[in-house]
Amino acid sequence: MKTVLLLSLLPAALAAQSVEGDVYDALTGAPLAGVTVNSGQNSSTRTDASGHFHLSPPGQVYQLVVAKAGYITTYKQPVNSPAVHIDLKPEAVITGKIVDEDGFPAGGAHVQAMRYRTINGRRQLMTGAWTESDERGEYRIDNLAAGRYYLLIFSNDAFNWDSRFVSQYLGGTIQPDDKHSIEVKMGETRKDVDGQLARFEGVTVTGRVEAVANGSRPAGQALNLTSRSPAAGRSATGFLDRDMNFTIRHVPPGTYTLRFGSYPPKAGDLLAQVPLEVADQDVRNLVVTPHVVQAIDLQGQVKLREGGSPGGWYVYLRPQMGYGVSAHSEDDGSFAAKGLLPEHYAVQVTPDRSASLSPTPSKGHVVSITLGDLDVSDTGFDLDGTPQQKPLIILVSNRYALLSGTAVDAQGAPIANASIYFQNVQTGRPANAATDDKGNFRAMLDEPGDYHVFVVDRDVMDSQGQDEYLNAHLTDFPVIHAVLGDNPPLRLVRSPTR
Numbered sequence: 001m002k003t004v005l006l007l008s009l010l011p012a013a014l015a016a017q018s019v020e021g022d023v024y025d026a027l028t029g030a031p032l033a034g035v036t037v038n039s040g041q042n043s044s045t046r047t048d049a050s051g052h053f054h055l056s057p058p059g060q061v062y063q064l065v066v067a068k069a070g071y072i073t074t075y076k077q078p079v080n081s082p083a084v085h086i087d088l089k090p091e092a093v094i095t096g097k098i099v100d101e102d103g104f105p106a107g108g109a110h111v112q113a114m115r116y117r118t119i120n121g122r123r124q125l126m127t128g129a130w131t132e133s134d135e136r137g138e139y140r141i142d143n144l145a146a147g148r149y150y151l152l153i154f155s156n157d158a159f160n161w162d163s164r165f166v167s168q169y170l171g172g173t174i175q176p177d178d179k180h181s182i183e184v185k186m187g188e189t190r191k192d193v194d195g196q197l198a199r200f201e202g203v204t205v206t207g208r209v210e211a212v213a214n215g216s217r218p219a220g221q222a223l224n225l226t227s228r229s230p231a232a233g234r235s236a237t238g239f240l241d242r243d244m245n246f247t248i249r250h251v252p253p254g255t256y257t258l259r260f261g262s263y264p265p266k267a268g269d270l271l272a273q274v275p276l277e278v279a280d281q282d283v284r285n286l287v288v289t290p291h292v293v294q295a296i297d298l299q300g301q302v303k304l305r306e307g308g309s310p311g312g313w314y315v316y317l318r319p320q321m322g323y324g325v326s327a328h329s330e331d332d333g334s335f336a337a338k339g340l341l342p343e344h345y346a347v348q349v350t351p352d353r354s355a356s357l358s359p360t361p362s363k364g365h366v367v368s369i370t371l372g373d374l375d376v377s378d379t380g381f382d383l384d385g386t387p388q389q390k391p392l393i394i395l396v397s398n399r400y401a402l403l404s405g406t407a408v409d410a411q412g413a414p415i416a417n418a419s420i421y422f423q424n425v426q427t428g429r430p431a432n433a434a435t436d437d438k439g440n441f442r443a444m445l446d447e448p449g450d451y452h453v454f455v456v457d458r459d460v461m462d463s464q465g466q467d468e469y470l471n472a473h474l475t476d477f478p479v480i481h482a483v484l485g486d487n488p489p490l491r492l493v494r495s496p497t498r
Contacts, residue, residue, distance in 0.1 A: 255277055
């Protein structure tokens, strides 16, 4: 089954003018007093002694931000019910001490609590929270959701560290190790999770930078070797000598990019990027050939799935670092993103609802984004400075499949205050909804088709992995069929085996 990243919860159509509700401790069920509830429109309040709140903001409420010290901040989109029920989950905490190989405290160590998430169909380690150890080597990571974590430790540019103390996971390993992972429950504090850093001699990488076309010899300029593995922060640096040779020492095994030049690059800069695999042998006599960075223009077209004029749309190409490039489509949907530099770009597309900028204000959603034969909707795309002959095609639609109904368990009891996840059987595209106190929900699906239905516990899913979680719950509900426009009310009944 194709897996995709969970998207935002409910559309603005479910917004309310005035919101009230009650906040509870998700672990004990007790009402919580003193919880801050913010509407995002300069309107906030706190819950009273019974955990109740009431907000009357000046405009529509699209999302509530619910926060209290010692609890995971929750983002809740209100539904039309007499009172919104909100469960705040107590934070989990991990504490311990980091020492070096000789037993001395490792002050200034950067400690990241990382967990697996599925991004664009790939299971990747992502940072959940981080902290720095104090002068005694002690650290505390709080505001953690329940789940399994891998602690990554690195020097955070503390220059007094031995350079052989490379980025490593708890247990002194270069790669994440399930044996040394830390499982925490909701509200649990795990103490004495201590780590001892190990020195890695690693290997040596040597080479030279070829003379550039203008004859400049940039002695002293740095080359950066940056990991492309899950261990964020693992990098090394070497400097060019007068003969444009470089040496980088203590490089542990892994997949890297050797980069020469400024980052982010500018037009006219010199740039070279060399992929590099490091095993257990020295890498010698690399030749790095820089080229002059040139900006290019990328042509594109916004097309309406239903035919006709797509209206005006904003297209934003966001690089990994630095500022992106934006464009606005013409009446026929054409646009040009100008001045793009070599980089990986993510694509963001939003409708222009302003009549002053577009004769036909847009509404709707993105169906797909393609560059040539590649679907880049989720992955984005790379530019290497070569002019693009194929346009960026953005397919949009102004029609949804509108669902409403009630979710109940096998005994007919409402599944209240739950997150419901719809996944298209054919394409894997997702849609989300939330039930109210009575199990009622409304959802807007981007496309028609058959859908699997899940009631999602995000913490459990993050701990197990999204693929494993969804496959385990694939038959909790019957597959439903959705058509564009209004669909008849649904009654989703969970399987008695759950």
